[in-house]
Amino acid sequence: MSRAAIPFAVQAAALGAALALPAFVGVNSYALFVATQLGIYVIAAIGLNLLAGYAGQVSLGHAAFVAIGAYSVALLTVDHHWSFWAAALVAMVLAAGLGVLAALPAFRLNTWYFAFITLAFALVFEKMIVEWRWLTKGFAGVVGVPPPSAFGFEFGPRPLYYTVVIVTVIAFVLVRNVVHSRFGRAFVAVRDVEPAALAVGASPQRTKLVAFVISAALAGLAGAFFAVQKTVVTPDDFTADFSIFFLLTVVLGGLGTLWGPVIGALVFFLIPELLADLQSWRMLIYGCLLLGLMLYAPHGLYGALRQAWRRFTPSAPRTIDPAASSEAREHPPIAGLALEISGLRKQFGGVQALDGVDLAVPAGSCCAIVGPNGSGKTTLLNLASGYYVPDAGSVKIGNVEALGSAAQRIAARGVGRTFQTPRLIADLTALDNVMLGAYIRERSGLLSTALRLPSARAEARRLRQEALGFLQFVGVAERAHVEAGETPHGQQRLIEIARAMMGGARLILLDEPAAGLSMSELERLEQLIIRICGLGATIVIVEHHLDLVAKVAGHVTVLDRGKVLAAGDPAAVFNDERVMRAYMGERALKSGVPA
Amino acid sequence: MDFDVITHGIVAGSLYALVAVSFNILFRPTNVFNFAQGELVMLGAMIFASLTSLAGLPWLVAFAATLVAVGIIGLIEERIAVAPILARSQTGTGWVITTLATSLIISNLVGRFWGPDPILVKPPAPLSMDALEIGSARISSYEIALVLITLILVAVVERAYRTLRGKAVMAVAEDREAALLRGIDPGSLGRWSFFLGAAFAAMTGVLAAPILYASTSLGPDLLLKGFAAAAVGSIGNNRGALVAGYVIGVTEAIGASLLSPGYQEAVIFVVVLAILLLKPEGLFGSPNARTV
Structure with missing residues (x-):
């Protein structure tokens, strides 16, 4: 996520041009009408981009x-003589409410269910x-x-235009x-x-729901303005083509980029004017554009601009906050949680992955799980952290049953984990990846973050410092502002x-943290684990690298084909004949290969 | 209630089930849900109608030619719109947009080529669309044949998955990388599944044409109802798709007879949502274990 790719001057110029426009065109001119409409479409596109571009839920x-919003306002103001502002509020609530009702089953399922359900919803609604x-x-x-009015003053085309511009800017800033x-x-984490x-x-369902509610509410708001601008609302305004139009706007500008919807809508407004003769070819052209853009420019025009911009201005290596780097911070102690597993069973089809495993990890200790491939080590971690549901047994974390x-939820109780292949969000910087870790600890709600209230800003700043501190703690502070996807494998593990x-x-559950590390990285990992353990955290490490295990773990459990083969002190366990x-x-053992 | 409503529901439901099966064929090895599937069904109906009604080819020849032609279009779709996206990211959903774009392109090109008028397609020789009175129900011999053919097709497809190649498809669906290590080429299976999935869709179109006529409006309608049948019957489960197809066909017929026909889609939508809300994985599926 590059924040400064469109320099401030361009942003200010764009806003200035938008505000100055009415001075140059007539009150009832076509230009003003089109500009107002453009603003309305940008509002809806910003919402769709948040949903499809950032949260990865494509609404078709x-x-x-938009129709729900437009009809709410039209019916409430014409038939019931409501004021526009109250009706617009109802429009947003209704659009979000009906949308959520329809899409509720989709949040639990694959992304394309959502696409289908929104497609069907639009068809049925039409x-x-x-x-x-x-x-x-x-x-x-x-x-x-009727046009909106305030304090007895009725909004003509010009005030309406200004209102739309202001609302667009507010929507942009909030998003x-x-x-x-x-x-x-x-x-982004749920998407990728x-x-x-x-x-x-972070619950994927709730995260998708939040994105969808914001998106549908913005569409409802756009619909509200749509109604007052056109003064007539008919079913023909909201066909399937209109949905495709919004999608194309966002894809054209750049999915998952802040300026994408603005650029997309701007360009899109010029195209129909140019293509006036090709009206009947329109949907075919839309289809080809969608396909071509997804294949050759997945980040749209904005992405292309950004790339060009970066080529001309080689980025200076960003320096890290001196405060964070100079100060070798002592991390406060951690109160470790005990893990107690008993009688754990899990079957995959015909394979008994775990067959009654017991494991006790006292608080603040470092315990290793070793065993040949396929012995059930990772399954054990996945069961303990709630990724799989066991067939039988019990998992107690800090004396509380975590099963089910x-x-x-288990993560929220203070269980952190890493994965066999690092699962970082490639598009976010290392720092953002670490800050994502604080998701459940952050207190600021959606509203206070959207409005950037002082409390939310202070919290964000504090967590940023803290995240830098952790990056430094694991020894990759110099990578803080590099995208995680461009970071070497070993450092991804540390992040x-x-x-x-x-x-x-x-x-903390570590799943093969040493896999693929270089010798020097391995040494750093070893030091790191010892330091984390020294702070008081409980560590369970699944590892093949037995030297590392022998150095960091106080207790070793050997799994073989889903059963505990041996457990105890590392030195004793590694000399056990069965192990x-x-x-x-058998043969290697008889011919006396040293362990 | 009229017994006719049920028979109509079963006949329509058979078509929905066939679309759902074509979704499944394509989905199993690729994990892609083709948004152009409805247009492929429509294309099958249109090509077949042109070959028989206009060019006067014999039924079987036209049938085979249609399947191959649409199969190749499916293959082209896979090469152009799906494979490059999957090569970029296995987990992304860019293919939702690219297959939707493909559907826009196909439906608009077909619209230009054939125009909006529906084409009448006659059933093959001994069968006809003339209604027979069986008890209190009125059903044509072609409709009876369609219901039976659907049952046979689902059985054949299910059987195909039990062959070695079918098992390879399941293996790729389960774990692409592990299958790769066993010497299965997911790329080739992906191409085959698009070819076969598209051909199956075309066959559905051919079978639907005598009942629904061949027209450009077939696509979106069958896309959504086929999806509903696939989702309710649990994605990938063909027998589930068959039952779900009947459920949706009958629900639709009852809804249309009790309320006005305009509510047809709304009734299905509400029923499908309710089922998915209670059983997200569909009626015949178990939740998949997440893989980490």
Whole structure:
């Protein structure tokens, strides 16, 4: 996420041009009408971009949410003489409410369910507008929507235009604040790496729901302005083509970029003017554009601009906050959580992955689990952290039964974990990845982060410092502002550990942390584990690298084919004959290969 | 209630089940849910209608030619719109947008080519659309044949998954990398599944044409109802899709007869949402273990 790619001057110029426009065009001019409409579409596109671009939930029926907003305002102001402002509020609530009702099952399922359900919703809604003639007046539509007014002053085209511009800017700023907050990080995590979202305690369902509510409410708001601008609302305004139009706007500008929807809408408004002769080819052109953009420019025009900008201005290496780097901070002690597993069983099809495993890890100790491939080590971690549901047994974390809790709940209780292949969010910087770890610890709600209230800002600043501290603790502070996807493998592992600690983990589960590390990185990892353990955290480490295990772990459990083969002091366990046989086979043992 | 409503529901439901099966064929090895599937069904109906009604080809020849033609279009779709996206990211959902774009392109091109008028397609020789009175129900011989053919097709597809190649498809669906290590080429299976999935969709179109006529409006309608059948019957489960197809067909028919026909889609939508809310994995599926 590059924040300064469109320099401030350009942003200010864009806003200035938008505000100055009415001075140059007539009150009833076509230009002013189109500019107002553009603003309305930008509002809806900003919402769709938050949903599809950041949270990865593609809505194929956004026209329906705009329609709900437009009809709410039209019917409430014409038939019931409500004021526009109250009606607009109802429009937002209704769009979000009906949308959530329809999409509720989709949040638990794969992303494309959501796409299908929104597509179907739009289709059904389109039919219902015509069907419910008593409410919507059918094909004829609602005519004569009055302009908004305030303090007895009726808004003409110019004040309406200014209102739309101001609302657009507010929507842009609010969405930007959300994107740069813990919610934004959770959106991207749910989109790209769902296991990582679970590991930091972010519920994917709730995260998707939040994105959708914001998005549908913005669509409803756009619909409200749509109604007063056009003064007539008919079913023909909200066809499936309209939904595709919104999607294309966002894809054209750049999915998952803040300026994407603005740029997309601007460009899009020029195209239909140019293509006036090609009206009947429009949907074909839309289809080809969508396909071509997704294939060759997945980040749209904004992405292309950003790339060009970066080529011309080689980025100076960003320096780290001197305060954070100079101060070798002592981390406060951690109160470790005990882990107690008994009789744990898990079967996958015909394979008994775990067959009655017992394991006791006292608080503040470091315990290793070793065993040949396929012996059930990772399954054990996945069961303990709630990623799998066991068939039988009990998992007690800090003396509380954790069995049956969802992964994000277990994470919230102070269980951090890393993965066999690092699960970082490639598009976020190392620092943002670590800050994502604090998801459950952050107290600021959606509203205070969107408004950037002083309390939310102070908290964000404090957590940022803390995250830098953790990056330094694991020894990758110099990578803080580099995107995680561009970070070497070994450092990704360390960043993952920092993320787990950032979440206030008191029990840390490490899944093969040494795999693929260089000799020097291995040494650093060893020091790190000893230091974390020294702070008081409980560590469970699954590892093949027995030298490392022997150095850091006070207790070793050997698994073989889902059963505990041996357990105890590392030195004793590694000399156990059964363990050697499981690792090296009968023959090697007889011919006397040293352990 | 009229017994007719049920028979109509079963006939329509058979078509929905076939669309759902075509989704499944394509989904199993690729984990892609093709948004252009409805248009492929429509394309099958249109090509077949042109070949028989306009070019006057014999039924079987036209049938085979249609399947191959649409299969190749499916293959092209996979090469252009799906494979590059999957190569970039296995977990991303960019293919939702690219397959939707493909559907826009196909439906608009077909609209330009054939125009909006529906084409009448006659059933093959001994069968006809003339209604027979069986008890209190009126059903044509072609409709009876369609219901039976659907049952046979689902059985054949299920059987195919039990062959070695079918098991390879399941293996790729389960774990792409592990299958790769066993010497299975997911890329080739992906191409095959798009070819076969598209051909199956075309066959559905051919079978639907005598009942629904061949027209460009077939696509979106069958896309959504086929999806509903696939989702309610649990994605990937063909027997589930068959039962779910019947459920949706009958629900739709009852809804249309009790309320006005305009509520047809709304009734299905509400029923499907209610089922998915109670059983997110569909009626015949178990929740998959998440893999980490």
